[in-house]
Amino acid sequence: MAAPTLDILGIGNAIVDVLARADDGFLAAHGMTRGAMALIDAGQAEAIYAAMGPGIESSGGSAGNTCAVAAALGARVGFLGKVADDQLGGVFAHDIAAAGVAFPTARLAGGAPTARCLILVSPDGQRTMNTFLGACVTFGEADVDADMVASAAVTYLEGYLFDPPAAQAAFYRAAALAHAAGRKVALSLSDAFCVGRHRAAFRAFVAEQTDILFANESEILSLYETDSFADAMAAARRDVSIAALTRSGAGSVIVAGEQTLEVAAVPATVTDTTGAGDAYAAGFLAALTRGLPLAECGRWGAVAAAEVIGHFGARPQADLKALVGAA
Amino acid sequence: MAAPTLDILGIGNAIVDVLARADDGFLAAHGMTRGAMALIDAGQAEAIYAAMGPGIESSGGSAGNTCAVAAALGARVGFLGKVADDQLGGVFAHDIAAAGVAFPTARLAGGAPTARCLILVSPDGQRTMNTFLGACVTFGEADVDADMVASAAVTYLEGYLFDPPAAQAAFYRAAALAHAAGRKVALSLSDAFCVGRHRAAFRAFVAEQTDILFANESEILSLYETDSFADAMAAARRDVSIAALTRSGAGSVIVAGEQTLEVAAVPATVTDTTGAGDAYAAGFLAALTRGLPLAECGRWGAVAAAEVIGHFGARPQADLKALVGAA
Numbered sequence: 001m002a003a004p005t006l007d008i009l010g011i012g013n014a015i016v017d018v019l020a021r022a023d024d025g026f027l028a029a030h031g032m033t034r035g036a037m038a039l040i041d042a043g044q045a046e047a048i049y050a051a052m053g054p055g056i057e058s059s060g061g062s063a064g065n066t067c068a069v070a071a072a073l074g075a076r077v078g079f080l081g082k083v084a085d086d087q088l089g090g091v092f093a094h095d096i097a098a099a100g101v102a103f104p105t106a107r108l109a110g111g112a113p114t115a116r117c118l119i120l121v122s123p124d125g126q127r128t129m130n131t132f133l134g135a136c137v138t139f140g141e142a143d144v145d146a147d148m149v150a151s152a153a154v155t156y157l158e159g160y161l162f163d164p165p166a167a168q169a170a171f172y173r174a175a176a177l178a179h180a181a182g183r184k185v186a187l188s189l190s191d192a193f194c195v196g197r198h199r200a201a202f203r204a205f206v207a208e209q210t211d212i213l214f215a216n217e218s219e220i221l222s223l224y225e226t227d228s229f230a231d232a233m234a235a236a237r238r239d240v241s242i243a244a245l246t247r248s249g250a251g252s253v254i255v256a257g258e259q260t261l262e263v264a265a266v267p268a269t270v271t272d273t274t275g276a277g278d279a280y281a282a283g284f285l286a287a288l289t290r291g292l293p294l295a296e297c298g299r300w301g302a303v304a305a306a307e308v309i310g311h312f313g314a315r316p317q318a319d320l321k322a323l324v325g326a327a
Numbered sequence: 328m329a330a331p332t333l334d335i336l337g338i339g340n341a342i343v344d345v346l347a348r349a350d351d352g353f354l355a356a357h358g359m360t361r362g363a364m365a366l367i368d369a370g371q372a373e374a375i376y377a378a379m380g381p382g383i384e385s386s387g388g389s390a391g392n393t394c395a396v397a398a399a400l401g402a403r404v405g406f407l408g409k410v411a412d413d414q415l416g417g418v419f420a421h422d423i424a425a426a427g428v429a430f431p432t433a434r435l436a437g438g439a440p441t442a443r444c445l446i447l448v449s450p451d452g453q454r455t456m457n458t459f460l461g462a463c464v465t466f467g468e469a470d471v472d473a474d475m476v477a478s479a480a481v482t483y484l485e486g487y488l489f490d491p492p493a494a495q496a497a498f499y500r501a502a503a504l505a506h507a508a509g510r511k512v513a514l515s516l517s518d519a520f521c522v523g524r525h526r527a528a529f530r531a532f533v534a535e536q537t538d539i540l541f542a543n544e545s546e547i548l549s550l551y552e553t554d555s556f557a558d559a560m561a562a563a564r565r566d567v568s569i570a571a572l573t574r575s576g577a578g579s580v581i582v583a584g585e586q587t588l589e590v591a592a593v594p595a596t597v598t599d600t601t602g603a604g605d606a607y608a609a610g611f612l613a614a615l616t617r618g619l620p621l622a623e624c625g626r627w628g629a630v631a632a633a634e635v636i637g638h639f640g641a642r643p644q645a646d647l648k649a650l651v652g653a654a
Contacts, residue, residue, distance in 0.1 A: 018418075020425075021644070054395065054422040054642055057384035068381065087414040087440070095381040098347075113414070312639075315381055317348070 001182045002151075006102075007075040007289035009152035011144070011174055012063025013136040013160050014081030014105070015115040016088045019127075019274065019312055020053040022120035027128055034122065037129040037191045039163060045132035048118050057088075058313035059095035060117055062158040062190055065275045065314040068099040069282030069304050072320040075289060078102040078148050082139040088114035089135070095315065105143050108135040125270035125309065133164055140166035144174045150181035153289045154212065156281070159190030159219075162198040175209040184241075186212035188281055189219035196222055206239050212288075213243040214281045220245055233260075244284050244298065246277060252301065254294050263298030266306035275314020279304040283324070300324050328509045329478075333429075334402040334616035336479035338471070338501055339390025340463040340487050341408030341432070342442040343415045346454075346601065346639055347380040349447035354455055361449065364456040364518045366490060372459035375445050384415075385640035386422035387444055389485040389517055392602045392641040395426040396609030396631050399647040402616060405429040405475050409466040415441035416462070422642065432470050435462040452597035452636065460491055467493035471501045477508035480616045481539065483608070486517030486546075489525040502536040511568075513539035515608055516546035523549055533566050539615075540570040541608045547572055560587075571611050571625065573604060579628065581621050590625030593633035602641020606631040610651070627651050 027034050030048060040048065059068070064079055071077040079096055083089035085107040092114060096103045115134040119127050139161075149155050155178040161167040175185045187210045189195050195202050202223055206213060213236060215223065220232040220243075229245075233255050236243035243255040254261040283300035292300070303324045304316070311317055354361050357375060367375065386395070391406055398404040406423055410416035412434040419441060423430045442461040446454050466488075476482050482505040488494040502512045514537045516522050522529050529550055533540060540563055542550065547559040547570075556572075560582050563570035570582040581588040610627035619627070630651045631643070638644055 049421060052425065054386065054425045055418070056640060057418060059381065091382070091384060094376060098379065098381045312644075313383060317639075 004151055004153040004183065005076065006078050006148065006152035008067065008070050008154050008156055008285050009078045009080065009148050010063035010067040010156045011080045011161065011170070012158040013061050013115055013133060013164065014064060014083045014092050015061040015117045015131065015136070016092055017058050017060035017117045017119050017274065017314065018049070018055040019058065019119045019121055019272065020055045022052060022122065024122060027120060032120065032128050032130065033193070034128050035126050036193050037131055037160070040130045040132050042132060045116065045118065045130070048130055052118060052120065056312055057091065058315055059092050060275070060314050062160055062188060062278050063156055064096055065278035066156060066282040067101045068096060068315050069279045069308070069320065070286045071100040072316045073283060073286035073300065073304065073324060074321055074326060075286040078152065080105050080143055080145060080148070082135045082143060083107055084112060084114045084135040085109045086113050088116060099315070104145060108138055111135060111138060119274055121272045121274070121312070125273050127272060127274040137164040138166065139164060139170060141169045141173045144170050144177065146177050149174050149177040150183070152183060154184045154186050154285055156186040156285065158188050159194050159202065162194060162201055168201065172209070184211040185209055186214065186285060188277065189215040189223060192218040192222040195219055199223065210239070211241045213240045214277065215243070216246045216277055244301065246280055252280065252298050254298050256294060259294065261295050261298060263295065263302055266302045268306035268310050270309050272312045273309050275308045276305045278314060279308040331478055331480040331510065332403065333405050333475065333479035335394065335397050335481050335483055335612050336405045336407065336475050337390035337394040337483045338407045338488065338497070339485040340388050340442055340460060340491065341391060341410045341419050342388040342444045342458065342463070343419055344385050344387035344444045344446050344601065344641065345376070345382040346385065346446045346448055346599065347382045349379060349449065351449060354447060359447065359455050359457065360520070361455050362453050363520050364458055364487070367457045367459050369459060372443065372445065372457070375457055379445060379447065383639055384418065385642055386419050387602070387641050389487055389515060389605050390483055391423055392605035393483060393609040394428045395423060395642050396606045396635070396647065397613045398427040399643045400610060400613035400627065400631065400651065401648055401653060402613040405479065407432050407470055407472060407475070409462045409470060410434055411439060411441045411462040412436045413440050415443065426642070431472060431475070435465055438462060438465060446601055448599045448601070448639070452600050454599060454601040464491040465493065466491060466497060468496045468500050471497050471504065473504050476501050476504040477510070479510060481511045481513050481612055483513040483612065485515050486521050486529065489521060489528055495528065499536070511538040512536055513541065513612060515604065516542040516550060519545040519549040522546055526550065537566070538568045540567040541604065542570070543573045543604055571628065573607055579607065579625050581625050583621060586621065588622050588625060590622065590629055593629045595633035595637050597636050599639045600636050602635045603632045605641060606635040606643070
């Protein structure tokens with residue numbers, strides 16, 4: 001087995017975020033579930049955009065964010081995801097390449113536009129997301145670059161990829177290729193409602209294909225249909241080699257075989273929680289693929305998450321290497 | 328003369344900003360003049376974008392920023408400027424409308440794309456701008472809505488409009504319409520290099536058409552080709568009814584007939600100076616059109632500028648009415 005030439009290959013929905021402040025009255029008036037991600041169609045996207053306040057655009061996408069943060073931490077990173085050949089596709093492609101991430105996926109021409117996520121940020125920093133998948137729905141098996149998967153120590157998949165229909169096949173193909181090459185597969189559960197929409201598929205993929213699992217409390221409880229965090233931890237311990245379970249301000253718990261590690265959150269002024277989980281996974285995997293112990297993986301995750309929630313947008317703005325002490 | 332139904336009508340280049348952090352080495356390597364605005368063509372825009380770091384997109388344009396800030400302060404505001412019928416044009420149009428600004432200008436179809444400004448933000452917060460004017464170069468006399476000009480207490484023109492060739496005629500038409508309706512014309516000098524490119528035209532427009540002049544120190548010195556601020560102040564006092572001259576952290580000086588008022592800057596943590604002058608003009612005009620005394624106009628300008636330099640991007644993020652005490 002050749003040494004990996006990439007530390008992390010992310011596969012996910014390639015999305016540009018549009019972030020605007022909104023109060024909870026706005027969420028209620030538009031029937032949005034605070035803190036969740038809802039899928040919307042083109043017409044809904046137009047209606048919500050027309051109603052929301054002035055925005056800031058920033059590249060996003062869960063796995064895309066993770067890739068950008070991991071690259072900022074010094075990891076060798078690639079990303080696969082589908083944008084259209086339009087201005088927002090150009091923005092996404094620029095930003096991820098400028099972050100140091102290899103991004104070879106062909107752009108979609110003449111079809112749906114680049115995906116966007118309309119994100120309402122509440123006064124307390126909570127984010128509520130409305131995603132128009134656009135070009136992402138065409139991401140499929142053919143877009144999985146076999147050589148890149150085989151060359152990456154970890155192939156990282158976002159749970160949101162269970163939503164676009166063609167992506168599940170891509171997902172399984174990537175996992176098969178990774179394992180055939182002796183590599184690891186990591187999965188983020190992404191969103192409790194997304195888990196609810198595809199629970200059986202998630203359960204099977206976690207048990208059969210996943211080595212490293214990322215989830216927050218509501219997601220892991222949804223996955224295992226329990227209200228006991230201890231029970232969910234036990235189930236994750238059986239299913240995967242490493243589970244990193246985040247609990248917002250209460251830090252994270254890492255479960256790996258017989259080990260259980262509690263990692264403190266890093267104090268932060270919360271401006272916008274968009275991308276907190278993505279950044280945690282990035283810090284964790286950047287440290288893991290560098291060969292650092294699990295406690296250090298959790299600390300890197302916590303540091304990266306604290307940076308990202310301190311400002312608008314999910315991509316890092318500060319010198320993350322310096323923040324984790326790896327400069 | 329009917330009472331105005333708008334307080335401020337801004338006319339300017341309709342631009343989407345792309346902001347990224349960069350060190351001074353990057354500016355030097357690309358031959359950029361720190362703190363200035365340079366005009367670039369489509370090829371240069373592509374090359375600079377490819378070289379710069381991950382970005383944040385935010386609606387911009389000098390007069391557009393002023394309009395958005397003034398509306399946030401409660402003024403009744405309209406804006407005229409040209410975007411294309413593309414995704415970035417949609418972003419600009421959304422953001423200015425969502426800020427509460429009337430924006431009736433027809434979009435350009437089938438021509439140049441929406442203008443963008445590639446902004447490099449230095450570690451000390453200074454911004455260096457590279458503007459690809461795109462669709463803005465087609466803004467002309469026909470885009471000046473005569474009824475809107477006549478209905479606005481102040482028509483506000485950005486000096487950057489001296490760059491696109493067709494805009495100067497639009498500029499003069501707007502001033503003539505405003506004065507014919509008994510309204511005021513305000514001008515921002517925008518940039519010392521822009522003043523240098525069009526000094527004779529600026530001098531004539533200031534002396535003959537301008538009632539209210541905004542400039543920072545380097546711009547007013549460039550306009551009057553002097554290195555004496557006192558001489559520049561004296562010249563501005565002769566040319567216009569009110570001149571508001573900003574001096575960054577040293578505050579501003581307001582010159583009006585025999586009056587000279589010094590206004591302190593509002594302390595701020597500088598993240599990104601993009602839009603500081605635009606926000607000052609907005610605060611000043613929002614207070615002026617509300618009938619407040621000149622000292623209060625200067626204070627509103629200082630408060631608005633302090634808010635905008637505290638974060639990435641030129642559009643306000645905090646509750647400006649509360650900050651000036653007008654909530």
